[in-house]
């Protein structure tokens with residue numbers, strides 16, 4: 421009997437501890453199984469709310485990063501003068517390949533076939549060639565919308581007597597190319613690019629002028645595309 425009395429407090433203590441443990445388990449079970457809307461548990465819902473807050477913040481950060489990247493994307497402009505359509509064709513392919521905008525340089529007084537008759541000493545081009553002060557051809561526009569956003573300029577022209585056809589001069593003189601990469605391109609029957617690009621670079625005084633490219637008058641679209649892609653811009 422003495423032994424039973426001695427063991428009784430231990431037995432009571434054991435029973436109390438067992439009771440507490442059961443209550444705690446029951447509480448946890450309630451937390452994890454408490455039904456919520458959509459059949460989710462309370463714990464899962466709290467966690468999900470917290471998590472979705474973080475996800476939203478991450479998405480907002482990504483969106484703003486991508487906006488900044490878009491702002492910094494290369495904006496390409498293909499500027500060209502073309503009297504008989506060959507350079508225009510090349511310009512179109514460059515614009516298609518790069519996704520750039522086109523800007524055609526149009527003389528206020530367009531060149532007729534008679535004007536372009538280089539074999540006639542009295543034609544308009546022949547007179548302009550003889551008198552450099554007559555080469556300042558007035559253009560319909562030399563102003564490009566959002567010019568300051570443009571980072572790469574392809575500048576196209578036909579070769580006239582070994583140099584760039586002078587209607588492009590007015591555009592080159594009127595614009596500031598600072599901070600822009602400029603890639604001259606031309607079409608011709610047989611002449612090379614020659615010094616045409618360098619002379620235009622000198623005329624501009626600003627911009628990172630590249631060597632450029634000459635195409636034959638009847639160049640294929642595939643060849644032009646291949647050249648543009650080879651630049652990797």
Ligand SMILES: Cc1cc2nc3c(=O)[nH]c(=O)nc-3n(C[C@H](O)[C@H](O)[C@H](O)COP(=O)(O)O)c2cc1C
Pocket residue numbers: 501502503504505506507508536537538545577578579580581582583607608609610611612636637
């Ligand atoms: C006035 C004039 C001068 C030309 N001079 C040359 C020349 O020096 N070398 C050459 O290979 N082609 C010359 N050409 C041919 C053009 O460069 C060639 O046809 C060019 O592709 C025309 O381009 P467009 O159709 O865009 O005007 C000349 C053409 C004209 C009208």
